[in-house]
Amino acid sequence: MSEAMTLRSAGPLMTQELLTVENLSLEVQGPHGNVTLIDDVSFSVGAGEVVGLVGESGSGKTVTSLSVMQLLPHNSQLSGSVRLDGKELTTMSRRELGKVRGVELSMIFQEPRRSLNPAFTVGDQIAESVRQHQGASRKEAWARAVDLMDLVEIDDPSQRAHQYPHELSGGMCQRVMIAMALACDPKMLIADEPTTALDATVQKQVLELILRIQEASGIGVLLITHDLGVVAEVCDRAIVMYAGRIVESGPVLDLFDNPQHPYTAGLIHSMPDVVRHEKKMGAIPGVVPQPDQFISACRFAARCPYAAPECLDGFVPLQPTPRGGQVRCIRSGTLDLSEAFYD
Amino acid sequence: MTESDVRTTPALQVSGLKKSFVIRRNLLGRATARHEAVRGVDFSIAHGETLALVGESGAGKSTVGRMALRLVEPEGGTVSLLGEDITALSRSALRKIRARATMIFQDPFKSLDPRSSIRYSMHEPMLAQGTYSADERDAKVAALIERVGLTQAHLNRYTYEMSGGQLQRVAIARALTTDPEVVVCDEPVAALDMSVRAQVINLLRELQSERDLAYLFVTHDLSLVQVIADRVAVMKAGELVETGPTAELFQNPEHEYTRTLLSAMPASHPRDRKLKPSRFVASL
Numbered sequence: 001m002s003e004a005m006t007l008r009s010a011g012p013l014m015t016q017e018l019l020t021v022e023n024l025s026l027e028v029q030g031p032h033g034n035v036t037l038i039d040d041v042s043f044s045v046g047a048g049e050v051v052g053l054v055g056e057s058g059s060g061k062t063v064t065s066l067s068v069m070q071l072l073p074h075n076s077q078l079s080g081s082v083r084l085d086g087k088e089l090t091t092m093s094r095r096e097l098g099k100v101r102g103v104e105l106s107m108i109f110q111e112p113r114r115s116l117n118p119a120f121t122v123g124d125q126i127a128e129s130v131r132q133h134q135g136a137s138r139k140e141a142w143a144r145a146v147d148l149m150d151l152v153e154i155d156d157p158s159q160r161a162h163q164y165p166h167e168l169s170g171g172m173c174q175r176v177m178i179a180m181a182l183a184c185d186p187k188m189l190i191a192d193e194p195t196t197a198l199d200a201t202v203q204k205q206v207l208e209l210i211l212r213i214q215e216a217s218g219i220g221v222l223l224i225t226h227d228l229g230v231v232a233e234v235c236d237r238a239i240v241m242y243a244g245r246i247v248e249s250g251p252v253l254d255l256f257d258n259p260q261h262p263y264t265a266g267l268i269h270s271m272p273d274v275v276r277h278e279k280k281m282g283a284i285p286g287v288v289p290q291p292d293q294f295i296s297a298c299r300f301a302a303r304c305p306y307a308a309p310e311c312l313d314g315f316v317p318l319q320p321t322p323r324g325g326q327v328r329c330i331r332s333g334t335l336d337l338s339e340a341f342y343d
Numbered sequence: 344m345t346e347s348d349v350r351t352t353p354a355l356q357v358s359g360l361k362k363s364f365v366i367r368r369n370l371l372g373r374a375t376a377r378h379e380a381v382r383g384v385d386f387s388i389a390h391g392e393t394l395a396l397v398g399e400s401g402a403g404k405s406t407v408g409r410m411a412l413r414l415v416e417p418e419g420g421t422v423s424l425l426g427e428d429i430t431a432l433s434r435s436a437l438r439k440i441r442a443r444a445t446m447i448f449q450d451p452f453k454s455l456d457p458r459s460s461i462r463y464s465m466h467e468p469m470l471a472q473g474t475y476s477a478d479e480r481d482a483k484v485a486a487l488i489e490r491v492g493l494t495q496a497h498l499n500r501y502t503y504e505m506s507g508g509q510l511q512r513v514a515i516a517r518a519l520t521t522d523p524e525v526v527v528c529d530e531p532v533a534a535l536d537m538s539v540r541a542q543v544i545n546l547l548r549e550l551q552s553e554r555d556l557a558y559l560f561v562t563h564d565l566s567l568v569q570v571i572a573d574r575v576a577v578m579k580a581g582e583l584v585e586t587g588p589t590a591e592l593f594q595n596p597e598h599e600y601t602r603t604l605l606s607a608m609p610a611s612h613p614r615d616r617k618l619k620p621s622r623f624v625a626s627l
Contacts, residue, residue: 056536199399199563200607208618226537229566229609233618252613270541272566273611281570283541287506341541 016085018220019045019068019105019188024080026067034077035291037063038244041080045188045220050211052235052252053224054267058288060244061224065190068222069107070097085187103133106181110193112173116165122176123149123161129183148179152209171202178209185217192224207234228271232256240264243289243299246318250325260327263300265337282341298329306335352426353387354557355411355444355525359420360384362406380406382581383420390524391551393558395572395589397565397604403581408527408561412444413437425524442472442521449530451510455502455517461488462498465517472521480520487516491546508539515546519554529561544571565608569593577601 024041027034038060045051055061066072068082070089082089084105089097101107109115117125126145130136136144142161149157152175165173174194181189191210195203211234214221223235231238231252239249240263248261259265269282286303296315301307311330318326322333329335360381367376381403388394396404409415411422413429421430424444432440445468448454455464465484469475475483488498491512502510511531518526528547532540548571551558560571568575569589576586577600585598596602610616 056538200565200609201399201603203609204607204618211618227609228537229611232610232613233616235613256612256614267537270537271611272544272570281541281544283545284538285542287508287539288536 016047017044018047018049018085019222020081020083021064021068022081022083024064024067024078024082026063026072026076026078028073028076030292032292036244036294037291038067038241039294041241041246043239043246043249045222047187047220048214048218049237050214050221050223050235052231052238053222053241054226054228054231054238055241056226056288058243058290059241061226061241062192063244064241065107065192065222065224068190069101069105099133102129102181102186103184104187105190106184106186106188107190107192108174108177108181108194111197112170112177113165115177116173118165121162121164122168122173126161126176126180126183129180133184144183145179148183149176151182151213152176152179154179169202170198171206174198174206175209178206178213182213186219188220188222189214190222190224193226194223195230196225196227203230210234228267240267243294244291245299245328246326247300247328248325250321250323254323254325258323259337260321260325260332261300261329262304262306262335262337262340265340269341284341305341306331353423354390354392354425355559356387356423357407357411357420358385360407360410360417360422361419362403362410362415362417379581381410381417384578384581384583385420386576386583386586388525388557388559390557391555392574393551393560393572395560395562395568395575396578397562397568397575398578399563399604401580402578404561404563404578405529407578408446408529408559411525411527411559412441412446414446438471442468443523444525444527445518445521445523446527446529447511447514447518447531450534451507451514452502452534454514455510457502459501460498461500461502461505461513464513465498465520468517468520483520484516487519488513490550491516492542506539507535508542511535511543512546515543515550519550522554523556525557525559527559527561530563531560532567533562533564547571565604566611577604 021044022042025039026037028037041064053061053064067078072078078090084100089100116122123142123145126148127141130141130144146157146161149161154160154172154175195206198206207230210221225231235252237250238252238255240247240261242263248259248264255264256268259268266282266284270284272281284303289299297313298311298316301311308331316328316330318328321327361383362381363377363379365374366378369375384407386394396407398404406415410417413422417430421428424440429437429440462484466480469480469483484498485495488495493509493512532543535543544567550556562568572589574587575589575592576583577598579600585592585601592601593605596605606617
């Protein structure tokens with residue numbers, strides 16, 4: 001990501017690049033030969049920044065986050081670089097990774113109850129994380145677990161710590177997950193659809209909590225979501241992925257005010273907004289392609305009303321936009337996307 | 344009934360709907376604790392109208408949607424469909440009624456049989472009625488599959504060969520094969536991708552105006568409600584706390600709970616964000 005871009009970030013000035021992902025590609029063995037799930041993904045997240053990674057299912061956003069965490073199946077081939085605070089993760093041994101994952105780099109997932117072990121109390125599970133990474137005694141770890149539960153605003157944490165996941169609501173379970181993720185004071189948190197399974201009122205509380213913690217501790221947050229409403233609420237910058245590639249990135253205000261890629265415009269216009277659209281929702285025709293159909297030229301061209309023959313001529317590189325973002329569209333700058341997909 | 348009576352009779356009317364579920368039994372199998380899922384719900388929907396039933400998970404909104412078609416038996420209250428009280432109808436009489444009031448579910452991968460071709464799935468509601476000839480059925484299926492934006496070739500496919508958006512179109516087409524007047528839509532786009540969601544919502548709205556359908560639209564997503572519903576009923580813990588025309592309810596929510604729900608809606612533009620305006624002051 002360019003200098004200009006980091007300076008335009010809407011959040012507090014980035015003091016340092018915390019997570020740097022460069023040219024990340026992941027290939028896996030499919031039934032009909034190898035398929036590339038993500039293709040040349042590069043971005044960075046600074047300390048104190050909330051960056052949204054947006055896309056539909058099949059866009060590669062979750063694969064990107066798992067690649068960053070080095071949580072990959074054996075039959076996959078990762079290339080490119082992932083650096084956390086200057087340390088290269090892709091070449092680390094399992095042992096070295098164990099000192100980074102869950103310590104400096106934590107992750108929370110979509111369905112908190114599925115990520116928790118139903119057979120242990122939540123206090124035990126948080127304490128385990130503390131003991132595993134910090135070598136604390138049982139008693140110290142338990143005390144720390146209760147403190148962490150207090151930090152994530154669970155009422156009456158010393159009682160709640162004795163409860164099992166099934167005794168807690170979905171929102172509470174996600175708070176427990178966040179407490180576990182924070183157990184070792186990470187520098188960076190990856191949140192993969194952290195509020196998708198939650199009710200709107202609970203979603204708001206959990207997002208508020210993530211933001212409060214982020215502001216208090218200055219960690220970097222990579223928030224993976226399909227929901228542009230969540231991006232609009234909490235992110236400083238956003239990266240839009242489509243079919244395994246980044247198609248656009250930039251500061252959120254610019255992205256929403258002036259999307260450069262037709263896909264971004266389509267996503268924004270497909271959000272219900274009665275004030276602007278008079279009850280009309282823009283609909284992108286067609287469906288997201290499967291990984292074995294990924295082409296080298298523009299992958300959105302088949303669904304794009306602005307597609308020209310040259311869009312399919314060959315590889316389309318990411319190019320800087322005048323406002324400090326990046327876009328992967330050869331026609332960008334020549335298109336008026338203000339009415340895109342409202343037919 | 345005369346023509347004007349048909350227009351003024353609500354397409355669907357429920358009053359005093361009640362339902363509880365047993366949550367604990369004693370050793371003898373007797374219920375010792377019940378969860379009162381729905382505690383007296385009343386509403387009516389006119390022809391061509393959409394009533395959105397909103398609330399959080401566990402509010403009882405899906406149970407109400409199902410009771411409106413008697414897929415779940417109400418414990419109390421009445422359901423009138425097109426002016427006819429169906430609360431006490433026998434199973435065989437209900438079958439006829441089910442041609443006139445159908446349902447679209449959240450996840451088409453679960454609501455459509457993976458072992459049936461799309462063609463058979465679409466024929467099935469008409470076969471169950473037993474009043475359609477083979478030619479009639481073929482003609483209807485052929486017309487509907489194209490109306491929902493798919494092709495004849497899709498009829499030979501199976502569910503696993505199609506995407507969620509395509510399958511939800513099939514589910515919609517299937518729900519319309521018997522020319523219903525009322526369709527209960529239970530979170531019909533919650534399982535779909537963002538870009539596909541709008542396609543399906545626009546399709547539902549077009550079909551409604553073409554066929555004068557009455558929709559009971561069950562959803563947790565208030566942002567969708569603004570674009571699809573004429574009226575909104577807000578449900579909390581088994582009861583309706585507020586009902587009103589959509590625009591009015593969004594502008595002047597009366598009940599505390601409605602206000603809570605509205606304030607939890609994510610902004611559709613970062614400029615309107617509710618969660619941390621402080622971070623944005625500088626850049627605006």
